[in-house]
Amino acid sequence: MNSTLQQIDIEKFRKDFPILQQKVHGKPLVYLDNAATSQTPKIVIDAIQEYYLKYNSNVHRGVHRLSQLASEAYEETREIVQDFLNANSVQEVIFTKGTTDGINLLASSIGRGLIREGDEIIISAMEHHSNIVPWQIMCEDRGAKLRVIPINDDGEIIFEAFEGLLNERTKLVSIVHTSNSLGTVNPLREIIDLAHKKGVPVLVDGAQAVPHTKIDVQDLDCDFFVFSGHKVYGPTGVGVLYGKKAWLEKLPPYQGGGDMILNVTFEKTKFNELPYKFEAGTPNIADVIGLGVALNYVQKIGYDKISAWENELMWYARNRLQEIDGLRFIGNAKHRAGAISFVIENVHPHDIGTILDREGIAVRTGHHCTQPVMQRFKVPATTRASFAFYNTKEEIDQLINALHKVIEFFA
Numbered sequence: 001m002n003s004t005l006q007q008i009d010i011e012k013f014r015k016d017f018p019i020l021q022q023k024v025h026g027k028p029l030v031y032l033d034n035a036a037t038s039q040t041p042k043i044v045i046d047a048i049q050e051y052y053l054k055y056n057s058n059v060h061r062g063v064h065r066l067s068q069l070a071s072e073a074y075e076e077t078r079e080i081v082q083d084f085l086n087a088n089s090v091q092e093v094i095f096t097k098g099t100t101d102g103i104n105l106l107a108s109s110i111g112r113g114l115i116r117e118g119d120e121i122i123i124s125a126m127e128h129h130s131n132i133v134p135w136q137i138m139c140e141d142r143g144a145k146l147r148v149i150p151i152n153d154d155g156e157i158i159f160e161a162f163e164g165l166l167n168e169r170t171k172l173v174s175i176v177h178t179s180n181s182l183g184t185v186n187p188l189r190e191i192i193d194l195a196h197k198k199g200v201p202v203l204v205d206g207a208q209a210v211p212h213t214k215i216d217v218q219d220l221d222c223d224f225f226v227f228s229g230h231k232v233y234g235p236t237g238v239g240v241l242y243g244k245k246a247w248l249e250k251l252p253p254y255q256g257g258g259d260m261i262l263n264v265t266f267e268k269t270k271f272n273e274l275p276y277k278f279e280a281g282t283p284n285i286a287d288v289i290g291l292g293v294a295l296n297y298v299q300k301i302g303y304d305k306i307s308a309w310e311n312e313l314m315w316y317a318r319n320r321l322q323e324i325d326g327l328r329f330i331g332n333a334k335h336r337a338g339a340i341s342f343v344i345e346n347v348h349p350h351d352i353g354t355i356l357d358r359e360g361i362a363v364r365t366g367h368h369c370t371q372p373v374m375q376r377f378k379v380p381a382t383t384r385a386s387f388a389f390y391n392t393k394e395e396i397d398q399l400i401n402a403l404h405k406v407i408e409f410f411a
């Protein structure tokens with residue numbers, strides 16, 4: 001059996017994604033913006049459509065047939081996620097709107113439940129805004145302090161600095177698994193081990209991890225893990241917060257409303273058990289069902305093959321990009337996945353993005369919701385190419401050809 005994907009597999013899998021078959025500005029679409037949103041296979045779209053066509057109904061409420069079908073399909077995704085993350089129980093799987101929503105949920109809940117004046121939260125200098133701003137808001141509310149692990153010139157965290165920041169006031173470490181703007185994969189085992197030695201729980205932002213890497217939350221021993229469906233071939237508007245049961249039981253609910261209660265009187269409300277305590281109101285039923293189909297789809301292909309192929313693609317792209325005059329990588333971490341960021345001397349990333357678009361190539365340009373990373377590397381923005389298992393070396397060759405045109409244009 002092959003340990004990576006072959007051309008023949010990729011051609012077959014690309015047929016699962018109708019959106020990839022189109023032309024943009026008369027050229028075949030080359031989609032290299034997967035870190036922003038990955039594409040959705042037709043089976044996921046079909047599952048969502050089937051829900052609306054055949055059993056659209058609220059969950060956990062009705063005794064009627066449609067509601068039972070909807071509840072079963074919704075809870076089946078919870079089991080799929082439990083297996084996908086290797087969580088200990090379905091009670092540890094909370095459905096959210098996405099990574100941002102999961103972090104806001106925790107920031108709010110941990111803030112009210114755990115944080116006192118003078119406490120500290122540690123994040124890193126490569127976080128997405130969604131793992132900075134919720135903590136800033138919470139720290140301001142609670143009189144707590146945000147501490148930031150610095151990164152080196154290659155875009156890797158400085159471990160000794162992390163050690164120096166951990167102290168008896170630290171209440172949580174919240175850190176990205178894989179950086180969306182630098183492509184760095186963080187040494188999470190070491191980070192989590194060290195934090196745990198000091199009794200500090202760790203939240204992992206897994207938004208850019210789950211599309212590329214097999215995640216085992218028990219093996220990682222993280223206390224919380226969040227990800228978004230739309231970056232792992234699922235729909236938008238849905239994501240997951242995993243939390244160790246002992247922590248989730250300790251924390252107060254985030255939002256109040258239907259489904260998160262056992263009993264309500266005007267005097268007092270008794271909250272529901274996990275995971276429902278954290279799922280107030282009618283959830284995004286259709287997209288939760290779609291997410292389950294997407295996760296089964298990736299698992300069927302296999303993370304060993306996905307990771308091996310994407311790694312091959314990424315290093316092929318890094319090597320070929322070095323041909324471009326004046327190109328400089330932003331982020332040179334040795335352990336990396338998913339995304340490559342670069343700047344080209346005297347050409348603004350937005351101009352690069354616009355010219356590539358005319359060639360049918362979709363990349364991301366801007367600060368990638370990591371403005372502190374741009375400040376650290378003293379650039380206003382970068383161009384980012386990010387990969388999925390359905391990308392090919394031919395597509396990277398097209399990117400390189402188009403970049404040569406950019407250089408000629410600005411010469």
Ligand code: PMP
Pocket residue numbers: 035036098099100101128130131176178179180205207208228369
């Ligand atoms: N964290 C990282 C590392 C990300 O890449 C993203 C999305 N770019 C997010 C968090 C936020 O994800 P979402 O917008 O799906 O909530």
